Amino acid sequence: MAILVTGGAGYIGSHMVWALLDAGEDVVVVDRLSTGFRWAVAPKARFYLGDIGDKDLLSQIFVENSIEAIVHFAGSIVVPDSVSAPLEYYENNTCNTRRLIAAAVEAGIDKIIFSSTAAVYGTPDVALPVTEDTPLRPENPYGQSKLMSEVMLRDASAAHDLRHVVLRYFNVAGADIAGRAGQSSLGATHLLKVACEAALGKRKTLSVWGTDYDTHDGTGVRDYIHVNDLVDAHLAALTYLREGGPSMTANCGYGVGYSVLDVLRAVRQACGHPFAIEYGPRRPGDAAYIVADSSRARALLGWKPRYNDLRLIVESALDWERRLKEVATPDLEGLRQRLASGF
Numbered sequence: 002m003a004i005l006v007t008g009g010a011g012y013i014g015s016h017m018v019w020a021l022l023d024a025g026e027d028v029v030v031v032d033r034l035s036t037g038f039r040w041a042v043a044p045k046a047r048f049y050l051g052d053i054g055d056k057d058l059l060s061q062i063f064v065e066n067s068i069e070a071i072v073h074f075a076g077s078i079v080v081p082d083s084v085s086a087p088l089e090y091y092e093n094n095t096c097n098t099r100r101l102i103a104a105a106v107e108a109g110i111d112k113i114i115f116s117s118t119a120a121v122y123g124t125p126d127v128a129l130p131v132t133e134d135t136p137l138r139p140e141n142p143y144g145q146s147k148l149m150s151e152v153m154l155r156d157a158s159a160a161h162d163l164r165h166v167v168l169r170y171f172n173v174a175g176a177d178i179a180g181r182a183g184q185s186s187l188g189a190t191h192l193l194k195v196a197c198e199a200a201l202g203k204r205k206t207l208s209v210w211g212t213d214y215d216t217h218d219g220t221g222v223r224d225y226i227h228v229n230d231l232v233d234a235h236l237a238a239l240t241y242l243r244e245g246g247p248s249m250t251a252n253c254g255y256g257v258g259y260s261v262l263d264v265l266r267a268v269r270q271a272c273g274h275p276f277a278i279e280y281g282p283r284r285p286g287d288a289a290y291i292v293a294d295s296s297r298a299r300a301l302l303g304w305k306p307r308y309n310d311l312r313l314i315v316e317s318a319l320d321w322e323r324r325l326k327e328v329a330t331p332d333l334e335g336l337r338q339r340l341a342s343g344f
């Protein structure tokens with residue numbers, strides 16, 4: 002039987018596809034290429050171009066492949082865009098996830114692993130690692146759209162023959178240690194990606210958004226988790242569901258917080274030269290400090306992170322950014338798709 006990876010042409014999904022293939026799994030990918038790339042999908046995976054909201058496409062995939070479980074990454078991910086275009090975020094992250102769950106239930110697929118986010122917590126009251134029991138108070142439509150998907154999964158699992166693992170990712174960063182995948186997004190907004198582009202002269206400058214937060218240096222603090230460790234948590238979740246584990250939710254992070262300036266310092270050290278930085282106002286929807294308590298993922302999933310090292314995260318990201326031009330092959334399929342759909 003095969004594992005269906007939605008959004009498998011994107012940053013995290015493309016790493017997941019490699020990890021599943023490495024583990025000897027049969028992999029099917031569905032992706033509409035709105036932000037992902039066809040070339041990023043490992044050649045051994047079977048690829049379907051299209052939208053997870055397209056019922057006919059999902060039926061075709063389920064008829065042509067025997068799907069055991071779905072690992073659901075497809076979604077829209079930029080927090081400030083969700084503030085300016087909330088309905089698009091609810092449509093893609095919530096409504097399309099509902100369509101995917103409904104299709105899975107109808108097809109008798111009983112395992113789903115879902116990409117949720119630290120954004121469901123909003124800003125915690127105290128600067129301490131958040132557990133899964135921390136109150137859920139998303140501060141932007143992105144976080145809200147993901148929380149609504151979590152609720153649908155919970156209720157659908159109670160009513161149908163379905164079990165799920167919700168993984169709440171903190172800040173995913175870095176690139177495949179084996180060099181086969183990385184973050185390739187156009188117009189990226191994630192701090193480390195933007196900093197690597199600035200360090201390599203691909204952009205003139207970068208802005209530090211907010212210097213007056215109540216943190217050790219006034220800039221926002223996040224828990225940066227290496228993408229290989231994150232996809233390992235999904236492999237552990239798959240084993241957990243296969244062994245009959247009940248539905249659960251778990252944070253994925255290291256429990257260590259770095260500020261924006263800490264990250265920029267690490268990038269400067271890794272690239273060996275300074276690059277231009279501007280200081281700007283706070284970005285709407287941003288939390289001051291958010292760090293994970295991931296003891297549940299370790300205890301229940303047996304997750305053992307291997308790359309908890311900011312220097313290694315930064316070096317892998319820089320390495321990928323340097324090689325991106327030669328790795329990225331022309332992506333006419335994706336370009337055509339983006340133009341046709343106006344993504």
Ligand SMILES: NC(=O)c1ccc[n+]([C@@H]2O[C@H](COP(=O)([O-])OP(=O)(O)OC[C@H]3O[C@@H](n4cnc5c(N)ncnc54)[C@H](O)[C@@H]3O)[C@@H](O)[C@H]2O)c1
Binds near residue numbers: 014075076
């Ligand atoms: N990157 C992070 O730090 C982070 C943190 C928390 C959660 N997440 C979640 O992880 C998931 C993957 O994020 P990413 O960083 O790899 O983003 P990404 O944009 O690189 O990947 C998303 C992929 O989904 C595809 N896609 C989007 N909507 C689709 C649809 N309706 N049908 C088919 N394909 C569709 C895109 O083309 C892209 O390939 C997202 O759900 C995101 O919310 C990411």
Ligand SMILES: O=c1ccn([C@@H]2O[C@H](COP(=O)(O)OP(=O)(O)O[C@H]3O[C@H](CO)[C@H](O)[C@H](O)[C@H]3O)[C@@H](O)[C@H]2O)c(=O)[nH]1
Binds near residue numbers: 118190
């Ligand atoms: O050019 C930039 C980019 C980011 N930042 C700062 O860097 C930190 C991290 O910002 P990112 O945009 O890299 O990540 P976010 O924490 O906003 O959000 C990310 O992690 C969240 C989970 O916390 C969500 O899941 C979301 O998908 C994902 O983008 C924040 O303090 C932000 O203000 C800057 O100062 N300048």
